[in-house]
Amino acid sequence: MxxxxxxxxxxxxxxxxxxxxxxxxxxxxxxxxxxxxxxxxxxxxxxxxxxxxxxxxxxxxxxxxxxxxxxxxxxxxxxxxxxxxxxxxxxxxxxxxxxxxxxxxxxxxxxxxxxxATIFTDEARTKGISVMLRQDERWANCFIKSLNLLPNVLSKQEAIEKGYDEAIFVHEDFVREGTSCNVFMVKDGTLYTPPATRHILHGITRKAVLDCAREYNIPVREQAINTTFFKNCDEAFITSTSIEIMPIYSIEDQILPKERPVTERLYSAYQNFYKQEV
Ligand SMILES: Cc1ncc(COP(=O)(O)O)c(C=O)c1O
CATH class of the missing domain: 3.30.470.10 (Aminotransferase class 4, branched-chain amino acid transferase, N-terminal domain)
Structure with missing residues (x-):
């Protein structure tokens, strides 16, 4: 009930x-x-x-x-x-x-x-999501989990209306996060994510994924990422409490490779992690 x-x-x-x-x-x-x-x-x-x-x-x-x-x-x-x-x-x-x-x-x-809870099927996870890039018009304190979500709502709606699943906020060509998720990418075996500044929410799932990566000896870099790097990555995914880890299959007109070895390892590590925790 x-x-x-x-x-x-x-x-x-x-x-x-x-x-x-x-x-x-x-x-x-x-x-x-x-x-x-x-x-x-x-x-x-x-x-x-x-x-x-x-x-x-x-x-x-x-x-x-x-x-x-x-x-x-x-x-x-x-x-x-x-x-x-x-x-x-x-x-x-x-x-x-x-x-x-x-x-x-x-x-x-x-x-x-x-x-x-919304349960995402294996089929949905295999397919992944499509994302568009969107100018970040939010305020300067996005690390606060505030009830003010109008720019997030408008950007998500814009993504849907344009045929994408999610919008990723970008500021001066640097990737920040999604409308209700953090963003990661993999290039040459290294995991990248934008740093936990005031401009993104410091996601609990983001932190758990970084912990899993360190545990599995996957090299990690928290650094500024431009849109060219993002579009040319080998794998990308979003994270949040509800969606856990969800692969990105396309960034606007750029289709990402179907093989996602690091994302899959991290997803199974994350699952083991939360099964251990509860
Ligand atoms: C803007 C934004 N970024 C990231 C996240 C992911 O945070 P968490 O992993 O703590 O759910 C959320 C979750 O609501 C969010 O709204």
Missing amino acids: EIAYYQNKFIDVDSPALPIDERGHQFGDGVYEYIRVYDGTPLFLDEHLDRLEKSAAEIKLTLPYRRDEITGIIYEGIKRSSLKEAAVYFQITRGIAPRNHSFPNVKAVFSMTVKK
Whole structure:
């Protein structure tokens, strides 16, 4: 059963919960996390909570609950849902107050949904995705997992309308990340990904993939990557909590090779990794 949580209580997932003066929908004034649950256990919970605390501190938001209380709500939600393979989204907004840009003197609000996870088939992973390149028009603090996702939404929609699966943000010819994922490429056996600067989200999956690569002695370079290098790579893939590792089969009109030995090794390493963790 899918379930939600809002203002200190569990509620039906389609209850009309949000008050009109909730700053989350008025300003996008808040932060969020998404955690994947495998076989009833949330993966990388600590890492997600660390990032949540960092994002909240960056926007000067005081979390409404202690870390152990948030952990308790997540576990209780998973238990109540009875879902084994679940997607847990939670948002913390700056609360409910009459519309005014300055911070209100109210408590932040925590909301959460526990829903069935999207499972990607082997067929989908074998095919992979097509991507386009898109000028990055987002703000300068993309390492904050903020609720403000309008440029991401517009870019994803543009990709779909143009017949691609995803858009990869580019700034001055350097690749950054996708609309909801990080990006990697392989050239001559070395794994490349853009560095974890303020301009990308420091993905939990990105970090796990880098750890897997180091464990498997795959050389890794976190460095600035231009679009020519990206288009001429041997393999490329995106990563995120929901999609895990998904190959890219084309970058605009450039078709990438069908053989993906490093991506496949990393995907099986990642699977072993999360099976060990949970
Ligand atoms: C812009 C962006 N980059 C990267 C990611 C991947 O992060 P993670 O691996 O922590 O899910 C996300 C996930 O939502 C994202 O929105």
